[in-house]
Amino acid sequence: MRQSLPLLTLVTAAVVSARPSARAADCCALLSAIYPDKVAYPGTTAYSEESGNYWSSTCTVPALTPGCYFIPDEVSEVSTAVKLFTDNECKFSIRGGGHHSTPAAANNDGGVTIAFSHFKQRDVDPVNNIVHVGPGNRLWEVYSATDPYDKVAVLGRYAQVGTGLLLGAGLSYLNNPEGLSVDSVVAHEVVLANGTVVVASANSHPDLHKALKGGGDNFGVVTRYDLKIFDRPHNVLGGLVTYGEEAMPFYDDLTYDYHVNAAVNDKETHILPQWAFNGATGKRESFTPCYYGKDQPNLPPSLQPWVEVPWVHNTIRNTTELAPLAFENFDGYSNGDAQQQRTITIFADREFFHEVSERWYQFSQRFANIEGFYALHCKMPITPFMIEKGLQAGGNVLGLEGIDRPISILYFGVTTKNLADSDPVFAAHEQFVEELRSVAASRGLLHRYIMWNYSGFNQQVIGSYGDANVAFMKDVSRRYDPTGVFQRLVGGQKLPQ
Numbered sequence: 001m002r003q004s005l006p007l008l009t010l011v012t013a014a015v016v017s018a019r020p021s022a023r024a025a026d027c028c029a030l031l032s033a034i035y036p037d038k039v040a041y042p043g044t045t046a047y048s049e050e051s052g053n054y055w056s057s058t059c060t061v062p063a064l065t066p067g068c069y070f071i072p073d074e075v076s077e078v079s080t081a082v083k084l085f086t087d088n089e090c091k092f093s094i095r096g097g098g099h100h101s102t103p104a105a106a107n108n109d110g111g112v113t114i115a116f117s118h119f120k121q122r123d124v125d126p127v128n129n130i131v132h133v134g135p136g137n138r139l140w141e142v143y144s145a146t147d148p149y150d151k152v153a154v155l156g157r158y159a160q161v162g163t164g165l166l167l168g169a170g171l172s173y174l175n176n177p178e179g180l181s182v183d184s185v186v187a188h189e190v191v192l193a194n195g196t197v198v199v200a201s202a203n204s205h206p207d208l209h210k211a212l213k214g215g216g217d218n219f220g221v222v223t224r225y226d227l228k229i230f231d232r233p234h235n236v237l238g239g240l241v242t243y244g245e246e247a248m249p250f251y252d253d254l255t256y257d258y259h260v261n262a263a264v265n266d267k268e269t270h271i272l273p274q275w276a277f278n279g280a281t282g283k284r285e286s287f288t289p290c291y292y293g294k295d296q297p298n299l300p301p302s303l304q305p306w307v308e309v310p311w312v313h314n315t316i317r318n319t320t321e322l323a324p325l326a327f328e329n330f331d332g333y334s335n336g337d338a339q340q341q342r343t344i345t346i347f348a349d350r351e352f353f354h355e356v357s358e359r360w361y362q363f364s365q366r367f368a369n370i371e372g373f374y375a376l377h378c379k380m381p382i383t384p385f386m387i388e389k390g391l392q393a394g395g396n397v398l399g400l401e402g403i404d405r406p407i408s409i410l411y412f413g414v415t416t417k418n419l420a421d422s423d424p425v426f427a428a429h430e431q432f433v434e435e436l437r438s439v440a441a442s443r444g445l446l447h448r449y450i451m452w453n454y455s456g457f458n459q460q461v462i463g464s465y466g467d468a469n470v471a472f473m474k475d476v477s478r479r480y481d482p483t484g485v486f487q488r489l490v491g492g493q494k495l496p497q
């Protein structure tokens with residue numbers, strides 16, 4: 001009995017706080033009149049389940065309660081719904097896996113959120129080396145679809161993350177040999193603002209296809225991704241290496257060497273170099289996913305140094321499946337805490353890598369006493385070869401062409417248990433990243449790019465792609481969404497005005 005009390009309070013709170021505007025109430029009602037079984041209102045189990053499907057509490061509480069969730073099963077239903085939203089000026093959002101931490105990216109207050117929970121298509125075409133992926137899949141589900149074929153798509157590393165990364169950039173086990181995730185999409189099935197369904201590829205609507213490689217939810221609702229898949233050996237090496245304070249003095253040297261050596265010269269390698277400050281212990285720790293796409297008993301010499309420095313736990317093993325690796329990586333990243341992520345991009349530089357880590361460590365220690373405080377930092381390479389692969393696939397809108405050496409995506413994430421504690425942390429976090437940007441710029445190490453997938457809500461992502469790409473995207477938007485539905489009615493990262 002005592003246990004059921006908080007749940008009851010939660011449900012009541014959701015009902016009370018969801019007071020949709022008259023306009024939004026109309027939109028849910030209009031939709032519900034057509035699809036009564038697919039619209040979930042506050043107070044129902046379906047609504048609670050969908051609002052529990054977000055990684056960060058910044059996406060749901062306190063003021064982000066949609067009037068209803070729309071949970072379609074068919075593309076035609078998405079088409080009807082989007083046309084209805086356009087005709088009635090309904091505010092709406094699109095949710096894949098709900099792992100973006102930006103408050104209004106995949107949810108809204110009082111409008112309709114399309115939840116793709118039922119879009120689970122993941123059909124492998126082993127002859128043409130394509131997997132057809134519905135936007136409601138989590139990455140582990142796509143890995144488990146391709147694992148039996150000894151094939152793999154260019155996907156992220158964490159089991160429960162959704163397909164949104166296919167519209168942003170996409171860091172993956174396969175980046176070094178195959179490039180970014182966006183560049184491995186050979187076709188997007190898209191519902192346009194007027195409800196028309198088109199398949200955008202190199203041969204049909206190539207402008208829309210290109211704009212979606214980095215352009216996120218600015219052009220339409222994607223209802224299917226056709227992704228390239230690649231052969232891999234039946235047995236590969238993969239696992240997670242855990243480090244404690246003892247490894248920290250070595251960590252940035254290893255990370256720098258990975259950026260400029262292994263990632264460039266030994267392309268079957270993949271390391272996700274990340275470490276965190278844990279407020280509860282007052283110590284630093286690292287959980288580093290590692291992958292080598294060859295069948296051999298040991299890591300190659302280029303990765304060997306990662307297991308020669310002191311580690312705490314090491315699960316690198318001979319494995320035939322990638323889905324379990326994705327689960328192992330995700331352990332500890334469960335839903336419901338308050339999260340803010342921010343990112344900038346720099347040219348890889350050994351000395352500056354050390355300085356960034358030291359500054360982040362100093363910053364993190366200030367908040368050790370806040371409940372659930374966790375400060376995660378990653379440095380992740382993008383190499384000139386990865387850009388080249390993107391160009392071979394028809395190009396994207398990220399504006400990364402022309403780099404002559406590896407750049408590094410610097411990720412900074414902060415977590416607090418309670419949203420109520422987050423304001424000062426989030427504000428200081430923003431200040432930290434902006435200061436670091438200035439320092440990087442003054443050293444001549446800043447690259448303008450801001451990766452969508454790790455961006456903060458008020459970081460100018462699209463603007464960072466450069467003027468030519470922005471102009472191109474505005475043109476695509478005018479052609480496919482002449483009344484600006486995806487600019488005005490859908491939140492998140494929009495085209496600069």
Ligand SMILES: Cc1cc2nc3c(=O)[nH]c(=O)nc-3n(C[C@H](O)[C@H](O)[C@H](O)COP(=O)(O)OP(=O)(O)OC[C@H]3O[C@@H](n4cnc5c(N)ncnc54)[C@H](O)[C@@H]3O)c2cc1C
Pocket residue numbers: 055093094095096097098099100101105106135155156157158160161162163164165167168169170171172216217220221222223333453454492493
């Ligand atoms: C623990 C964790 C690990 C991560 N690991 C990686 C990683 O290894 N590699 C990497 O590249 N990124 C990674 N990310 C970042 C992640 O890729 C992005 O947060 C991504 O946006 C998540 O996609 P989603 O579908 O879960 O997000 P959602 O929050 O559901 O959606 C994000 C955005 O995409 C839009 N969108 C989603 N689906 C559609 C659609 N069908 N049509 C149009 N627009 C749509 C939404 O409107 C929203 O703006 C990680 C994030 C977390 C929290």
Ligand SMILES: *[C@@H]1O[C@H](CO)[C@@H](O)[C@H](O)[C@H]1NC(C)=O
Pocket residue numbers: 099100105164165166167168169214215216217452453454455
């Ligand atoms: C990745 O980038 C695309 C743009 O939003 C965006 O649609 C998707 O939500 C992003 N995912 C992340 C991780 O931000």
Ligand SMILES: *[C@@H]1O[C@H](CO)[C@@H](O)[C@H](O)[C@H]1NC(C)=O
Pocket residue numbers: 235295296297298318319
């Ligand atoms: C991996 O395991 C399989 C099956 O046990 C074995 O045949 C193969 O030789 C192993 N590979 C290596 C490199 O150890």
Ligand SMILES: *[C@@H]1O[C@H](CO)[C@@H](O)[C@H](O)[C@H]1NC(C)=O
Pocket residue numbers: 192194195196479480481482
């Ligand atoms: C829908 O929009 C597209 C892109 O602007 C356009 O080509 C198409 O003719 C429109 N369809 C209808 C029925 O208006």
